[in-house]
Amino acid sequence: AQSVSQHNHHVILSEAASLELGCNYSYGGTVNLFWYVQYPGQHLQLLLKYFSGDPLVKGIKGFEAEFIKSKFSFNLRKPSVQWSDTAEYFCAVTPSYGGSQGNLIFGKGTKLSVKP
Amino acid sequence: GAGVSQSPSNKVTEKGKDVELRCDPISGHTALYWYRQSLGQGLEFLIYFQGNSAPDKSGLPSDRFSAERTGGSVSTLTIQRTQQEDSAVYLCASSLRLVISATPGEQYFGPGTRLTVT
Numbered sequence: 001a002q003s004v005s006q007h008n009h010h011v012i013l014s015e016a017a018s019l020e021l022g023c024n025y026s027y028g029g030t031v032n033l034f035w036y037v038q039y040p041g042q043h044l045q046l047l048l049k050y051f052s053g054d055p056l057v058k059g060i061k062g063f064e065a066e067f068i069k070s071k072f073s074f075n076l077r078k079p080s081v082q083w084s085d086t087a088e089y090f091c092a093v094t095p096s097y098g099g100s101q102g103n104l105i106f107g108k109g110t111k112l113s114v115k116p
Numbered sequence: 117g118a119g120v121s122q123s124p125s126n127k128v129t130e131k132g133k134d135v136e137l138r139c140d141p142i143s144g145h146t147a148l149y150w151y152r153q154s155l156g157q158g159l160e161f162l163i164y165f166q167g168n169s170a171p172d173k174s175g176l177p178s179d180r181f182s183a184e185r186t187g188g189s190v191s192t193l194t195i196q197r198t199q200q201e202d203s204a205v206y207l208c209a210s211s212l213r214l215v216i217s218a219t220p221g222e223q224y225f226g227p228g229t230r231l232t233v234t
Contacts (some may be wrong), residue, residue, distance in 0.1 A: 036225075043119075044207065044225040092158060103149065103172055104223065108158035 002027040004093050013081055014115050021076040021110050023091030033074040034104065035065055039087045043056035047089070050074065051096075061085070063071040083116045118142065120226035122208050128232045129198055137193045137229045141210030148191050149211075150183060154204035155223060160205075165191060198233045205230050 005030040007022035025031065035047040048059025055067040065076045074091060088111050121140045129135050141148050150162040161175040165185045176182075180199075185191040196201055209223040 024231075043227050044209075048223050049222065092159075103161045103164050103175070104151070104159075106159035106160065 002093060002095070002105045004091050004105055004107035006089075006091055008110045009108075010113070011102050012113045012115065015083055016080050017114075019076070019078040019081045019085075019094060019112070021089055021091075021112070023074045023076065023107060024095040025072050025091075025105075027072075027095065031093050032096055033065075033067060034057065034092040034094075035063070035074075035076050036090045036092060036106075037081070037087050038090070038109075044090070044103065055109045081112070081114050083114045085112060086114045087112060119139075120208055120210050120224050122206075122226040122229050124229060125227065126230045126232075128234060130234055131200060132197055134194065134196045135198055135231065137195075137206050137231070139191045139193070139208030139226060141189065141191070142224055143189075145210035145212055145224075146188065147211045148185060149209040150191070150193050150202045151207040151209065152177075153207055153228070157204075159207070162193070178193070195231075198231075200233050203231055203233045 003026045005024045013019060033050040036044045037047045038044050047063050048057050048065055050057045050067045058064045063076060063078050065074055067074050088109045090109045091107040094104050120142055123138045127135055142195055142215045146167055148165040152160045162171045163170055163176055163183050167188050168185050180196045183193045184193060193206060205228040207228045211223045
């Protein structure tokens, strides 16, 4: 069965610090990968996605993620966080083919708290 | 509005009662998904609709859970004989997905329905 692991439950950073949130997935085939963000009191929204091509993808608000196939990883990064980045971040995976394509398998999320 | 809407936003029910949760997807989105977000379990996939049919019901936790979609639009998730472990936020998402083999479109999530079973 597919699964997604996010290594950090809660990360606390000061403004301007660099961020890296880990995500590893378990699936033998080709996958599509996503990071979603949920700001306090708001809906889940897509931060960035990887389907194919350049393994370094850029998303909104200065976030980027790198797909490393050999490590089954898709870590999220941002060089300098802001207080407004305080949110919960979810990594998700879906198979590229087959009947389950599109059904997102989520990690348990990482809460990011940024101190002003 | 242009987004996914869900109703009610909050529902408190007594154990053993049935509940219906509603999702209005973005107009024109052919695919509709239900997820559940609970403490300790994170976000779990429940069921997916392409049009009015549900090719993947693998995530439904028990036969007390069912869902339908009519007219390729509104969907209802029904939980019969609710139990305390059903307490969670139920999220609906929709996307453009014209054929099963196509690259899935971005899923747009609704605000969720917070279900509390007492």
